[in-house]
Structures are given as C-alpha cells and as structure tokens.
Amino acid sequence: MLHQKCGSAISFKRLLAVRSTSRRPNNQTSFDKKMPVMGREKAWEKAGEDKEAWFKRKYAHVHAKEKVLEKQDPFGKKKAHMEKLNRIQNDMKSDQKEHKSRFVKRSATQGLQVNPLLEYVCGTNAVLAALLGNKREYFTRLLYFGTLPPEIQKLAKEKTIRTEPTDKHRLNLLTNYSVHNNVALETKPLQPTEISHLQLCNPESAEFHFSELLFEGELKARQSSYISNAQKKFPLGVYLDEVMDPHNIGAIIRSAYFLGADFIVMSRKNCAPLSPTVSKTSSGALELMPIYYVDRPLSFFSKSQEEGGWMFVTSCLTSANAKDQKYMGGKTLSLDDLRGMCNKLPVVLVVGNECNGVRTNLRMRSDFFVEIPYGRATDEITSPVDSLNVSVATALLLNSLLTN
Numbered sequence: 001m002l003h004q005k006c007g008s009a010i011s012f013k014r015l016l017a018v019r020s021t022s023r024r025p026n027n028q029t030s031f032d033k034k035m036p037v038m039g040r041e042k043a044w045e046k047a048g049e050d051k052e053a054w055f056k057r058k059y060a061h062v063h064a065k066e067k068v069l070e071k072q073d074p075f076g077k078k079k080a081h082m083e084k085l086n087r088i089q090n091d092m093k094s095d096q097k098e099h100k101s102r103f104v105k106r107s108a109t110q111g112l113q114v115n116p117l118l119e120y121v122c123g124t125n126a127v128l129a130a131l132l133g134n135k136r137e138y139f140t141r142l143l144y145f146g147t148l149p150p151e152i153q154k155l156a157k158e159k160t161i162r163t164e165p166t167d168k169h170r171l172n173l174l175t176n177y178s179v180h181n182n183v184a185l186e187t188k189p190l191q192p193t194e195i196s197h198l199q200l201c202n203p204e205s206a207e208f209h210f211s212e213l214l215f216e217g218e219l220k221a222r223q224s225s226y227i228s229n230a231q232k233k234f235p236l237g238v239y240l241d242e243v244m245d246p247h248n249i250g251a252i253i254r255s256a257y258f259l260g261a262d263f264i265v266m267s268r269k270n271c272a273p274l275s276p277t278v279s280k281t282s283s284g285a286l287e288l289m290p291i292y293y294v295d296r297p298l299s300f301f302s303k304s305q306e307e308g309g310w311m312f313v314t315s316c317l318t319s320a321n322a323k324d325q326k327y328m329g330g331k332t333l334s335l336d337d338l339r340g341m342c343n344k345l346p347v348v349l350v351v352g353n354e355c356n357g358v359r360t361n362l363r364m365r366s367d368f369f370v371e372i373p374y375g376r377a378t379d380e381i382t383s384p385v386d387s388l389n390v391s392v393a394t395a396l397l398l399n400s401l402l403t404n
Helices: 002-023 043-047 051-072 077-102 124-133 150-158 168-174 246-259 276-281 297-308 390-401
Strands: 119-122 139-144 162-165 183-187 193-202 207-213 219-225 236-240 263-267 291-294 311-315 347-351 368-370
Touching (some): 119 124, 124 139, 139 168, 168 183, 193 297, 236 246, 236 390, 246 263, 246 276
Parallel strands (some): 236 263, 236 347, 263 291, 311 347
Antiparallel strands (some): 207 219
C-alpha cells in the first residue's frame, strides 16, 4: 500500500509541475517545497561528508594492510607454505571420505555372504590339507597375494583349480579378517556323514562298521579303517557334546589327529558348525580327520553299546552330589586306569560343554567316568582357575588312553 501511495503521489506531482510552469503566478508557493520526497539518505550524506572523502576515510586502511603484508612476505614464501598446508589438509579429508565411502552399507543385503554354497578356507596348512584330503565336493578357485607356495601350486594344477592373484584387502574381506597367510581357497562347505550308530569292529583287518543315516531315514552299512599298532588294537573315537566355541573344536580335532584318535563324532544341533575358523584352528586336521554327525545322541549311545560293544568314557567331575552318585557309583576311573584300554575294546571318549560339561542324560548312559585331578591342595584359597580348557583336557585324556 505504501508503494502504491508513493507512486500515485509522484505522478500527481509531475502533473502539477507541468501545470505550474504555465499557470502559476509569481507570488504562488512552489509545490516541490511543500511535497515530501520519499528517498534513502546516503551514508556520506548522513556523515555530512563528500562521497570521495567518505570512501577514503572508510576503506583506505584496507589497502594499507595489504601493503604491510607484502612487506612482511616479499617473495610470497609464507603464502605458498600456507597454501601447501591447506592443500595437504584438503587432500587428507578427501582421502578419508573416500575410504569411509567404501565401507558404507548402501543396502540391507550388503555384507551378507555372496553365495551360501561357498566358503573360503584360509591359511597355508588349512588350504594344503583341504587339497590333500579331497573331502569336499569341489574347489572353485584359489586366491593368493604375492608368491603361492610350490606344494599348493602343484596340487592346484593337478586338480585344475583356477588360481587368481589378488590384494590383501580383498583377502581380508573374504576371510572375515582371519590370519589367511596370503592364500584362500574358495570351495564348498564340508558336509560330514550323518550316522545312526557304531557297529562291530574287526581287529584283524583294522576296520570298524557303522550305519549311515540316509535322507529318508534308511540305514546303510559302511566301514572305515582305523590305526592299529602295539598300543591300540581297537579304534578310539571322540564325541563332542554341545561344544560351542569353534576354536575349541579346532584344537580338539588337531590334538585327536596328532595323538592318533581315529574319528570325531559331533552332535549336529548343539555344536558349532565346521567353519573355516575350525579348519584354520585345527591347522588343517579337519580336512584329514573322519568326522561324523549324530542327530539323536541318546540313540547313538544305546545302539553303539548294544550292537557294537563300544564303551563310552565321559569326562566330568566325579565329586558329584548324592543325586548323581546313583548312576556314577562304582564307575569312576583314574587316569592310570585308562592306559591300555584300547587294547581290550573300542572306546569313545565323551567331552562336553565349556561351562556345564556333558549333559545329564548322556552321563546316565555312559559306562565310566574320569576326572583330571587338581594339582594343588584342596584347602587353598578358592581360585577362578578351577578347570582346564576342554581341548587341553581332551588331549590329556587321549594321551592316557593311547599309552600302555
């Protein structure tokens, strides 16, 4: 409204100005003197100065400061140095942003396994054992950084496995930042045979029989050879019940293979899967050791005892309460009692969970119980170190069983 009023006033003013030049008498007062003029007062007008003088007073010192800076840095070295520092800082920021952008999760499926039918066995010993054992259905490719070990290169060429050089960052991503020793084998996950129970043994041919559980519940008789020498005439197996740590499983398999056990039996539902971590921890023994899965542990214990004459020795605390003494009474063995046992009958050593041990229903179906004695006085102050790691305990018990 204000602009409209001002515009109309100015036009009316011009009209009156034209008329005044022709009709205004000499004694009439001018309209311009009485009509207020709408305009913005300039800064130099407010200060009562000339325009040029006002600008000189306002901005003359700016040019003076620039002249002082030129005198302080006559050759521009300081300015060049500051520009260089700013350039380096900007480059570092851009590199940081670019590095972060590589790990930004852009979708819900990013970071998931590309193909669930493939896994990456890493580590020199694990890869070499996988190629030697040949227990997996197929090998896709062999990725490496630097120089490939001659033995692995030779086996890969014999099995027509494609070798592909790559960088360490990619190997880290594929192996989930494991210690890969600059080599990773892309292969199908290991699929152990699922069995129902163990059957009779033949010491003359050094073979034992077992029943493989097929897809539709049918049983198929199988046989496998075992190590027979002066220290053992019958096979020795290890049963793992609810062992959840893959590093413990790998260490148990490594100890069992080194000491001379014949096979490993695992509960399918309650144990950690046989992942590349297990293969790496076992130093490749996973690829060489016969491993079986059991879906019904109670039936496995009962049928193996009845049809095969296998003896199950469970590792647990023998100082049990009165409730457990009902089935443990008279069945406790010492480490010396285990010596030479594999020369008399087939044995399965049962080890359990890292915290709770073997489940009660499996202990009730065991033939004997054994405990590794505590090496310190029992009247000492209670210490948090009151037991052994399950892999260490398994190695000690296996050593006692395989020693005459």
